[in-house]
Amino acid sequence: MRAISSAMGGQQSKNIQKGNYRFWSAVASAIRLGWIGIGEKQKEMKVTQLSLFPLLMCTAALQGDIVALEGHLQQGANAMMTANNGRTPLHLAAGEGDLDTVKFLLKKGADVNSRDKFKDPVLRDAVRCKSLELVEHLVSAGAHLETAGDELGREMCSLAYLNDMKQMEIWKAAGVHFNFADRNNRTPLHVAVCTNQPEMVLFCLKNGSDPQLRDCYNNTPIADARRLGFKHIEELLLIDQAKKAKAATLKAVEVKPLEQ
Structure with missing residues (x-):
């Protein structure tokens, strides 16, 4: 070769x-x-x-x-030639986490949103290789995911179950927010609560998880914590809820004088 x-x-x-x-x-x-x-x-x-x-x-x-x-x-x-499975040189470089080669190929005309025969975009390869820097660079170059919300929700819920905060941050950089839900409308926060993971609960809340969202059984994360007897987690959720309510009140007070 x-x-x-x-x-x-x-x-x-x-x-x-x-x-x-x-x-x-x-x-x-x-x-x-x-x-x-x-x-x-x-x-x-x-x-x-x-x-x-x-x-x-x-x-x-x-x-x-x-x-x-x-x-x-x-x-x-040309930079868009494909070999096996419709994968481009950019897919392969991203899968290796090779930022320099990715930058080179993009400058040479590679499509940042090209997909292989499995419909996987380059950005998904970057996510799989767990390179936050590479994901951020691809997103800044215009890369985006077009995957169904419930599929991404399922992915995020699985990561919450595994307590994989690093990978969740990488998905977030790729444009996936923490309120994506699986087919049962359960969010990563629901999963973190039900698996008794206080650190993951705090991590989800810090990244914008909404404790008021309901799953297909009409349960909120707070309701799950109460049902399972996880008082320490229920307290974390209530504290977060109180902080957000206070922040919303202060914001309303600040806006009111401006309107008068």
Whole structure:
């Protein structure tokens, strides 16, 4: 692969060297591509290159080889070529958490919202690799999720159950808020309360969870805490509720004189 990458990255002269032509002829034969009988070495080499570019671009992106990527692009490749499963070089670089390669590909025209054949966007790969910096960069470049709310709610509820605060913060950076609910309308805060996780409860409240939201059984997180006898958690929720009520009152008082 290094030999192929090196040969394709180099500048191509109008006078095709016999050694280069033999190399590409051997590559074409090895992958059963075959020549197309044009009779022009320049064009025959180009056909082989274009057939291999998707693999070469994706391999270089996966390895973080920006020099090879630049070389392939100079020879006629583009940043949106896909290999297996419709995954672009940007998907692969994001999946590796490689911010430098991601920045390079975006500058070269890669679509920040491109999707693979499973409909997964580049941003989801960045979330999976748990890189907050990368997620923030993609979002600033225009990346967004178009996943159904209940699917994202289910993801957030699972993370709340696992007490994975770091990953929840990464999802938040990707545009997922803490009031997303699963199919039963249960939010991460509902899950944190019912699994008796005070730290996760505080974390959810800090990140905007609404303790007044009701699930499909008409239960709020406060009602769940009372039903389960988790008085320490009920107290946390009531304190948060009182703080928010006080803040709302103060805000109303500040606004009133301005209106008069």
